Amino acid sequence: MHQGKLVFAQVMAHLPLSTFRRCVARYDGEHKVKSFSCLDQFYAMAFAQLTFRESLRDIEACLTTQSQRLYHLGFRSPVARNTLANANAVRPWQIYADLAQHLIGIARPLYASEPIGLDLKETVYAFDATTIDLCLSVYPWAPFRSTKAAIKLHTLLDVRGSIPSFIHISDGKTHEVNVLDALTPEPGAFYLMDRGYMDFARLHALHEAGSFFLIRAKRGLRFKRRYSHRVDRLNTKVLCDQTVTLEVFYSKQGYPTALRRVVIRDDEGKRITFLTNNTALPPETVGELYRLRWQVELFFKWIKQHLRIKAFFGTSENAVKTQIWIAVATYVLIAIVKKRAMLPHSLYELLQILSLTMFETTPINQLLTPPPPSPPDDQQLVLL
DSSP: OOOSOOHHHHHHTTSOHHHHHHHHHHTTTTTTOOSSOHHHHHHHHHHHHHTTOOSHHHHHHHHHHTGGGHHHHTOSSOOOHHHHHHHHHHSOTHHHHHHHHHHHHHHHHHTTTOOOSSSOOSOEEEEEEEEEEEOTTTOTTSBOSSSOEEEEEEEEEETTTTEEEEEEEEETTSOGGGGGGGOOOOTTOEEEEOGGGOOHHHHHHHHHTTOEEEEEOOTTOOEEEEEEEOOOTTTSSEEEEEEEEEOSHHHHHHOOSOEEEEEEEOTTSOEEEEEESOOSSOHHHHHHHHHTTHHHHHHHHIIIIITTOSSOSOSSHHHHHHHHHHHHHHHHHHHHHHHHTTOOSOHHHHHHHHTTOTTOOSOHHHHTSOOOOOOOOOOOOOOO
16 A cells, blocks of 8 residues: 655645646647656656656656556656657746746745845846757757757846846857847846856946946956055055956946956965956955856856766757757755755755655655664673
8 A cells, every 4th residue: 555655646646736737838848748747747857857768768668667556656647759859849948947937936035035145135136058969960950050959048046046037048059148138137036147248338238227237358368557546565465456448349348337346365375366346345255256157157067977967858949949958847846845855965065865766655855864873782792
């Protein structure tokens, strides 16, 4: 007799089903569908993400061996690879994109008070993109180079809790800086960016919106020093803190106001130059704040390696975007479970543990609790 709730069902219990049904109805995702609903599709893909399945055949074989538990996992129809492949290719990916955005709206307030290691009350975002290489003959709809295809995942990450607040999927030819036009700047927030986003007209648009940016400067930047602020070179790693204006005509036309230039020496002795429009931060905090940008790189690593983005379960554009958005929704869902269950483990540890315990009935908070230490053995061997 079945007793208790399976771990996979405990995780999916945090999924807002009413919102999911509204997303399905909005895009008519179950038109002429008699079995294997969109919810079954989401469960199958989320199960594949959490248990590191590599292919559609792998998903089918794993779930078929547990056919007696499918109902308790939440499935209402058996999972066949042809049915799942057709669902990924035909059903609109916008269903899962809207679901992921709704989950992000639930997760961000849960992490609003999460410490970031700095005395900052403002929201801090890290913006970057990652390239996922594809085969050109299999994915001709995603051009990148003359011999290969690729897609780019542009992400704006809230560093409090590492929750993505904006995600855009494009082909490999789209330059990262163009996606800045799709952002809605938040007044008072900090945007951390790499030097690949050095576009002074777009940076000035962030400045005009009341947002703050912090970006690494490219080599050979031509500027005119207006004022040098006093810094402590002996006790800090700050080399200079200057107010500058741009000299190149088009750069000055794009950003006509003054900028702040801070040069810091890193742990390896290299000089790193930052540009920002914030004049209130101490120069030591500028370098520490930019370190938080590394969280978006960890997010990409988590999504591409620990969730199954390396191998896609379909070749069409709709199937690829469906898998990516379900992976993002699964990531955010695990973050919600972590916060609601008040688990001290990291998201990486949670994924590793959950991948081996999907069919157990132990409550999640007890599942992740380390066993008590065994009592010491007072008996000693007698030496002869």
